[in-house]
Amino acid sequence: MDDDSRQARWERRTEVPLSLASALFLAAYAVLVLGHTLPAVWRHVCLAAMLTAWALFGVDYAVRWGLSGQRLGFVRAHPVDTLALLLPLLRPLRIVKVYEAVQRHRGEPRLSLHARVVFYAGLSAALLGFAGSLAVYQQERGAPGASILTFGDSVWWTCTTLTTVGYGDVVPVTPMGRTIASVLMVCGLALLGAVTGSFSSWLLQVFAREDGNDGDDGNRGEKRPPGS
Amino acid sequence: MDDDSRQARWERRTEVPLSLASALFLAAYAVLVLGHTLPAVWRHVCLAAMLTAWALFGVDYAVRWGLSGQRLGFVRAHPVDTLALLLPLLRPLRIVKVYEAVQRHRGEPRLSLHARVVFYAGLSAALLGFAGSLAVYQQERGAPGASILTFGDSVWWTCTTLTTVGYGDVVPVTPMGRTIASVLMVCGLALLGAVTGSFSSWLLQVFAREDGNDGDDGNRGEKRPPGS
Amino acid sequence: MDDDSRQARWERRTEVPLSLASALFLAAYAVLVLGHTLPAVWRHVCLAAMLTAWALFGVDYAVRWGLSGQRLGFVRAHPVDTLALLLPLLRPLRIVKVYEAVQRHRGEPRLSLHARVVFYAGLSAALLGFAGSLAVYQQERGAPGASILTFGDSVWWTCTTLTTVGYGDVVPVTPMGRTIASVLMVCGLALLGAVTGSFSSWLLQVFAREDGNDGDDGNRGEKRPPGS
Amino acid sequence: MDDDSRQARWERRTEVPLSLASALFLAAYAVLVLGHTLPAVWRHVCLAAMLTAWALFGVDYAVRWGLSGQRLGFVRAHPVDTLALLLPLLRPLRIVKVYEAVQRHRGEPRLSLHARVVFYAGLSAALLGFAGSLAVYQQERGAPGASILTFGDSVWWTCTTLTTVGYGDVVPVTPMGRTIASVLMVCGLALLGAVTGSFSSWLLQVFAREDGNDGDDGNRGEKRPPGS
Incomplete structure (x- = not known):
């Protein structure tokens, strides 16, 4: 103990x-x-x-x-x-924890469970994407036949990758760049799956709560509680 | 108060x-x-x-x-x-709210929870896609080396982007166009995640209800309630 | 009545x-x-x-x-x-209903809820993909600058589209072909979202049931029921 | 019996x-x-x-x-x-079962349900990807106009395919290669849907549990139980 x-x-x-x-x-x-x-x-x-x-x-x-x-x-x-x-x-993902610690310390009201998962997974994806952009840019810069020429290209490439859109107009061509890209894809897929999954659940909750509020208004006959 | x-x-x-x-x-x-x-x-x-x-x-x-x-x-x-x-x-997303207000005013029966989330998220995605097509077209039109040449190209690009298919046959090339595209990707990913997630839940509900109805028919022995 | x-x-x-x-x-x-x-x-x-x-x-x-x-x-x-x-x-999606009617008539045991959703959504996606391949092939065949030259290309394009992979090596170029493609993308996205979502739920169920069975075996001490 | x-x-x-x-x-x-x-x-x-x-x-x-x-x-x-x-x-997917058998035999504590689904689906996807890379490489190697020239290309192509990113910089061009690729896409989509779906559920669980722990700490006034 x-x-x-x-x-x-x-x-x-x-x-x-x-x-x-x-x-x-x-x-x-x-x-x-x-x-x-x-x-x-x-x-x-x-x-x-x-x-x-x-x-x-x-x-x-x-x-x-x-x-x-x-x-x-x-x-x-x-x-x-x-x-x-x-x-x-991958360390910067810890910053997410600090943000929470700071917020808790201030005693601010916390977001609902799903909103928090959306927020943290989104923040993690953004940090991961920034780190990944840097790492891939470092590998690809100056490689023969590279299509990622500027850091802007790298950030654009990261956006298309993390959202799994993958246009393919700019892609890593070096073995190391591709390895980093694969790690980024897998991590990003999981994180963004968490974002969209939780966002979907959250939206359902918001809609369900709104239904409940409408019932409290009492001005729509269809689902009034039995005792009213 | x-x-x-x-x-x-x-x-x-x-x-x-x-x-x-x-x-x-x-x-x-x-x-x-x-x-x-x-x-x-x-x-x-x-x-x-x-x-x-x-x-x-x-x-x-x-x-x-x-x-x-x-x-x-x-x-x-x-x-x-x-x-x-x-x-x-991003404002036009409010039109969704008006649609609901109008429908409520008319006293029409409302869709089930999941169907509504599918409907609203789908409508939001369509409006967002239209606004995004316009904005990207405005940026890309006339840019050197652009592959989005007509508004039709831009709408096609938006469809491939929002569904995360991302062929890459037409892509934004200007920094501003790419920034708008990134916003569109992230919003679209969340919205379409909500559409598919809710659609999946809705389908499960429909199938589950159908199972219940089958039980009421009483003509299939496998899951009749104990008292029947 | x-x-x-x-x-x-x-x-x-x-x-x-x-x-x-x-x-x-x-x-x-x-x-x-x-x-x-x-x-x-x-x-x-x-x-x-x-x-x-x-x-x-x-x-x-x-x-x-x-x-x-x-x-x-x-x-x-x-x-x-x-x-x-x-x-x-889009009609052939009804064939799914007939399959169920036939199976019910034969009195065969039905699959579990999630497995059925996976099966029907998958079958619908396959039928939709086949119809879409035909329609896009008809539009693209002979169009100037088309990359979909054979029906095989069209089927390959459909596979990459319905799974949202979207390589972009073969893409529709005619306005009509792109319109059909967009319908296919949206329908396919919803159907495959339903497939993956239900598959995920089903897998969780299977694993959860397996856990229950392990508990019945009684040969692993960690989660034996209190009375055993 | x-x-x-x-x-x-x-x-x-x-x-x-x-x-x-x-x-x-x-x-x-x-x-x-x-x-x-x-x-x-x-x-x-x-x-x-x-x-x-x-x-x-x-x-x-x-x-x-x-x-x-x-x-x-x-x-x-x-x-x-x-x-x-x-x-x-597709057989190697059975190795997953052996891993579990070995772990059970050793009496090691098992992961939570969602974590296990993530782990097994991820492992299955990795094995499937490896087998798919080999099969596609064998088909494409030496084909005229092939863009998959080395096994490294094939692995990179598999990563972009299984994550549904699909850049399209390297793609199979032979009919057989494309058939294998389609099987890989469908299997991979289902497996990775299971990974992301379960990961999302798992993350929600972890966050929910953390909320519970915070409540036990008793040092944040906002959600103390009524009797404390």
Whole structure:
């Protein structure tokens, strides 16, 4: 019990710093990819920031592993964390958690369950799409026969991919770019499936509630409650 | 309570005029985009109609903000309204509400919940698609290297996009056209997700009800109720 | 009551003949489209068969309208029937109903609810796809710049369209072909949404039932019922 | 009853060997397709392994048919098994069952219902995609005008197809390749629909549970139970 609470305390305390580190990682990566005409010193600063953030993720992972008292079972029980350690670009998805923490702290009323799933999955998809655009742009830039020439092309490509429209006017051509694209497709498909599925449920709820309100108005005879 | 009822009264009274203004806005925009060979005076009339409608939306937004007694919280609490003020082409989605108001007024029996969601989401998608076709056509027309050359191309492109088929035979190439396309994709994905999700639920309901009816016929032994 | 039963009797008696007429219509259309090298006499026979079938649909629609005792309300209350009268290629979807009638007559055990929705929506999608392939092929054949050159191309195009994959290697280019394609996309999207949605629910059911069976085995300690 | 238990016993005993045969079939097929520069003797070994595995599937099917005591009804009652006999590349989906059997044997805690559906449908999609990539690559390799030139192209094409993105930069052009692609599309659509649908439900569950936990914390006033 005590061990569990130490883990929980660790997670609560590291939540905000780790999320800031995630944001820093993504921002530094963006500068590194987009600012390829910056003086070398800035690029080195960005690289250093990325490595520092990555090191923090590693330390957090190690501490949580240690606190868990598990062996290899920890790796298997936390597949998302392990994946996020290896692919730190997936980390920014944690920012979603911080947003919730901040909102909870302010005591603001929370959205309904479905609306929240729509919101978080949508936000995750946007962050994932931004990270994916950067990564694919970095791979494709300068590749022979590439159709993704500018970062704008890459963002456009990401939009068509995440929505599964897939025009094919701009596509990655390098093996690495295609690998990143495949990861993006699978993650995006699941996230956007969650968005549309929850949106659909939410819409049904809103319509169903509206029906209930109409009944309360009492000015439409068709479904008045028996006692009225 | 009184403040709330004043808000509700305002919304009830402005519902029809605002929807007419939305329809006017869309119609004037359509004439402006499609009738680019009309004499300048007609184009100015259309522009004036659009600006008038937009001003009405602004007045309505301001009055509701005032009646709400809130400060910036109002903007945050009504994200859809704020967005519709900035992008008045999304306004026509309100026509859906008017249709319902008219139908309710006539006292016609309403569709079942799922059928209504299918119907409204489908109608919204159609209106959104029409507005999107116009906007993309306006951006792409005359752009160098454009593949959307006629309004017919633009409508075809919208159909392939909203259904997420995305052949890619005609695609927007200008940055602005691609931005509009991305908004269209995301909105369309959510709406059509709602259409297919609700259609699926509705079909299940219909089949389930049919099963019940079959049981009432009493001529199939497999699932007769115990007392029969 | 009597009027209603006369309607019901009419529908029951015409079910099989009308479905045969639908199948005849589709078959004659297929011969007409695919057999464009047949001697003219055969083509005329096919055309005659199509027109006869269409006339039967019209007679059925008229009789049901008459029996209903309604005026224009009938048209509004039966949108699918009205549409199927105007677009008889959508008729073959009725064959699905006959299949069920035959199966019921034989007293065979029926599939579970979700499995049936998957089956019927899938069958409808296949019939719709076949009719759509024929119609698009007829429009595109011989059009300048067409990429759908053979019926095989058209079937391949239909597969990529109904699954919303949409490669864009073969696409309709004529206005009429694109209109048919749009109808196909929207219908197909709804049907396949129903297929995937129900398949997903069905899979969940199967897995849930399997869990229940495992519980009955009693050889896994984790979720034994309290009294065992 | 006894007959039924003999069937069940047969299925339990053959589960692991048949799955190994499925894996062997897929592995041999992969070597055959990818290793087209291997010496002929190796290719013959692979072919022999494939035929042996296929023969085993046939024997299993025949034994189960015999044990069932049914005539043609067996074929109709086991459509998936019949299909898997004709298209042994669909067999590897059985590996999923073995994974579960192994996990159950070890007594490991099982995932929640939705998580399991996501996992199994995802694993099935991956296996199906791998088998499909091989089959399409074999058909397209060396075809005139083919755009799928390497196995990497084929894998990339499979990713874009199964996620229904469908860029169309690489597409099958041979009739046989397109037939395989269509089967892949339909199966993939259903499987990935199951993945996204279940993922969406699972996410909703996770969020709903989290809400419950927040309520237990007791440190947020908004939704405390009345008696606290």
